[in-house]
Amino acid sequence: MALLPTRSQLRGREPGQMRTLDPGSLSQHIDRLYRSAWALCGSREDAEDLVQETFARVLKQPRMVRGDTELYYLMRALRNTFLTGRRSAGRRPQVVAELHDEMACDPRPMGQPERALEVQEIYATISELPEDFRLAIVAIDVLGLSYREASRALRVREATITTRLFRARKQIAQRLCSAEDAPGAREGNGARGVLSEGETS
Amino acid sequence: MSERRPRTEQQLVELLRAIDAPAPERLHRHVEALVQGDSERHRRAPRLPRPLLRLGLPGLAALAAVLVVLLAAGGGSGGFTLQQAAALTLSPARMPAPPLSRSHAGELTANVEGVAFPAWERLWRLRPTGARLDRVGGRTVRTIFYAGVRGQRIGYAIVGGLPAPAAAGAVSWRDGVAYHLLSEHGTSVVAWEREGRLCVLSGRGVSASELLALAS
Numbered sequence: 001m002a003l004l005p006t007r008s009q010l011r012g013r014e015p016g017q018m019r020t021l022d023p024g025s026l027s028q029h030i031d032r033l034y035r036s037a038w039a040l041c042g043s044r045e046d047a048e049d050l051v052q053e054t055f056a057r058v059l060k061q062p063r064m065v066r067g068d069t070e071l072y073y074l075m076r077a078l079r080n081t082f083l084t085g086r087r088s089a090g091r092r093p094q095v096v097a098e099l100h101d102e103m104a105c106d107p108r109p110m111g112q113p114e115r116a117l118e119v120q121e122i123y124a125t126i127s128e129l130p131e132d133f134r135l136a137i138v139a140i141d142v143l144g145l146s147y148r149e150a151s152r153a154l155r156v157r158e159a160t161i162t163t164r165l166f167r168a169r170k171q172i173a174q175r176l177c178s179a180e181d182a183p184g185a186r187e188g189n190g191a192r193g194v195l196s197e198g199e200t201s
Numbered sequence: 202m203s204e205r206r207p208r209t210e211q212q213l214v215e216l217l218r219a220i221d222a223p224a225p226e227r228l229h230r231h232v233e234a235l236v237q238g239d240s241e242r243h244r245r246a247p248r249l250p251r252p253l254l255r256l257g258l259p260g261l262a263a264l265a266a267v268l269v270v271l272l273a274a275g276g277g278s279g280g281f282t283l284q285q286a287a288a289l290t291l292s293p294a295r296m297p298a299p300p301l302s303r304s305h306a307g308e309l310t311a312n313v314e315g316v317a318f319p320a321w322e323r324l325w326r327l328r329p330t331g332a333r334l335d336r337v338g339g340r341t342v343r344t345i346f347y348a349g350v351r352g353q354r355i356g357y358a359i360v361g362g363l364p365a366p367a368a369a370g371a372v373s374w375r376d377g378v379a380y381h382l383l384s385e386h387g388t389s390v391v392a393w394e395r396e397g398r399l400c401v402l403s404g405r406g407v408s409a410s411e412l413l414a415l416a417s
Contacts, residue, residue, distance in 0.1 A: 021377065023236045030232050034224035048228050055232045057396075063377035073377060083305075084315050084396050119222050141217040169210050176207065 021063040021070050026055065029074055035123075036075065036143045040082050040134060042127025044120075054081045066152070075139050075153035125175050129168055136164035137172070281338030281366050283392055283401065287385040290356025290403040294331025294346045311345055313359040316398045318345045325415065326350050340366070347404075355404030355415070365399035368392040375417040382409055391416045 037047035054077050065073045126134055139150035151158045207213035299311035301320050308317040309329060321327040327347040335342045341361035348354055360366060370383030381392040389409035391402045393416055402416050
């Protein structure tokens with residue numbers, strides 16, 4: 001079946017050294033993964049569940065990772081767990097959070113209420129993006145992967161990541177600005193975002 | 202957030218990267234407990250022998266053949282065997298092929314417990330031609346059949362139920378996932394787990410390495 005191109009042709013991958021994932025090294029990524037999950041879900045509570053489920057899956061069996069860092073692998077696992085969970089949730093009846101669930105939330109999200117609101121607004125904006133854009137900006141800007149790592153994690157070409165990231169940033173800026181310009185929003189300076197060339201206001 | 206609202210791409214990136222919200226303490230505790238439990242389990246469990254990973258595909262195929270013979274002699278567990286699932290991938294279709302998913306690019310609408318079947322027409326020029334649904338050893342097995350432009354016929358089965366039945370055969374690791382290679386009646390079979398479900402891929406007119414490429 002010569003019709004099948006090689007994987008490296010398809011994804012532009014370069015072969016890297018494979019090594020066994022060290023479970024002990026995973027704890028250092030909890031905070032970054034949590035922020036990524038928060039931006040994906042738009043909710044701190046869902047992010048907690050998602051991160052926990054992701055680690056449970058990763059630790060279920062020995063894993064091999066490529067290169068020096070396992071972060072791209074965690075991003076891929078996070079993405080897969082997120083997509084699977086969302087599909088499953090679509091088939092289940094919705095459960096409305098009850099008062100004791102809300103009370104059970106972490107009492108010290110960041111110690112700064114206004115900062116927490118700001119982060120919540122930004123991540124909520126990201127979570128409203130189309131799925132592909134959301135994953136790209138989470139991988140690059142929230143988790144901090146390189147373009148190559150992100151393409152590996154999301155299984156798309158680097159050029160695709162670049163395009164999606166550009167569009168994601170543009171949409172976020174537009175949404176944040178439109179929220180600011182909306183009636184009742186706090187006073188701004190009236191200037192439009194200059195995020196991209198050719199962007200029309 | 203008005204004062205900090207990003208006006209340029211650079212400002213937006215800086216703002217996103219400056220967020221340092223920590224994970225809740227209880228999440229740290231949960232993950233630490235998972236890692237600790239994993240370490241305990243690995244101390245007790247034997248590791249995969251490294252020489253196996255260094256075997257080439259021919260070596261793996263030969264080893265797979267030996268393991269298939271051993272497995273056939275020993276039988277499966279719980280009334281389900283990998284050979285049964287592999288046989289289904291070579292069986293005739295009984296239902297029409299599922300359509301492409303509109304909401305998830307690269308997937309068909311058919312799935313088993315949320316694990317969707319891939320759409321390979323655009324990438325590999327393999328179009329879905331049919332499907333079947335069986336019950337083997339108390340487990341639901343859904344199979345989708347694909348056909349290639351050169352007459353290849355591939356069956357992709359996903360076995361429902363958790364935990365996934367154990368897969369035998371030589372192991373090839375790709376991106377952290379173990380792909381089990383074996384041979385069934387002279388036909389190559391690849392078995393692996395996706396989101397906890399056993400997947401089995403086999404076909405006519407395709408080699409083991411091509412099946413591996415499709416699977417991974």
